[in-house]
Amino acid sequence: MALIGRLFVVGFGFLMACFVAGIIVVVAVLYPEISDFGGQIDQSAINVVLGFGFIFISGFALLPALIVVLITEAFFIRSVLAYAVGGAIVGAACYLGLVPFDPDMMQFHGIVRRHMEIMTGAGIVAGLVYWLIAGRTAGAWREPPRPLPPPPPLPSQSRQP
Numbered sequence: 001m002a003l004i005g006r007l008f009v010v011g012f013g014f015l016m017a018c019f020v021a022g023i024i025v026v027v028a029v030l031y032p033e034i035s036d037f038g039g040q041i042d043q044s045a046i047n048v049v050l051g052f053g054f055i056f057i058s059g060f061a062l063l064p065a066l067i068v069v070l071i072t073e074a075f076f077i078r079s080v081l082a083y084a085v086g087g088a089i090v091g092a093a094c095y096l097g098l099v100p101f102d103p104d105m106m107q108f109h110g111i112v113r114r115h116m117e118i119m120t121g122a123g124i125v126a127g128l129v130y131w132l133i134a135g136r137t138a139g140a141w142r143e144p145p146r147p148l149p150p151p152p153p154l155p156s157q158s159r160q161p
Contacts, residue, residue, distance in 0.1 A: 006141040017127070018057045018061060020125055022054035022058075024122040025057060057126075061094050064090040064094065065130075068086035068127075077138055078135060078138050084124050085127070087123040087128065087130070091121070091123020092120050094123070
């Protein structure tokens with residue numbers, strides 16, 4: 001039963017981490033354009049862009065993040081640094097998954113450094129958000145439940161059968 005509850009916590013943590021990472025990516029990418037407009041942007045357009053950012057991040061980050069979650073759950077890793085590094089790796093992997101790779105030259109073509117930094121930073125923050133929600137108790141579902149305390153002693157004047 002604890003495993004089923006843990007799956008819900010992991011899923012909720014992943015969704016919240018993707019939501020925060022999507023906000024970071026959208027704000028960081030749109031910041032130069034927002035400053036050119038003087039801050040006058042339609043709020044409904046921002047909501048649509050944030051929604052697409054969330055879908056984009058959660059779709060591309062699912063498999064790499066699942067690998068990090070499985071490793072941390074299997075080995076009881078609860079360190080905040082491990083989740084920050086895992087988030088950075090997932091963010092970089094999501095970005096590099098979109099950049100064309102030339103297998104003959106063994107290199108990526110068209111990497112934009114600013115975009116790589118944004119995705120890696122968003123991954124770090126997403127890893128921290130995931131740690132706050134689900135990572136602090138990684139692997140706790142496998143621990144046996146604590147034994148119940150012994151009952152209190154009977155009063156001395158009570159009848160014993």
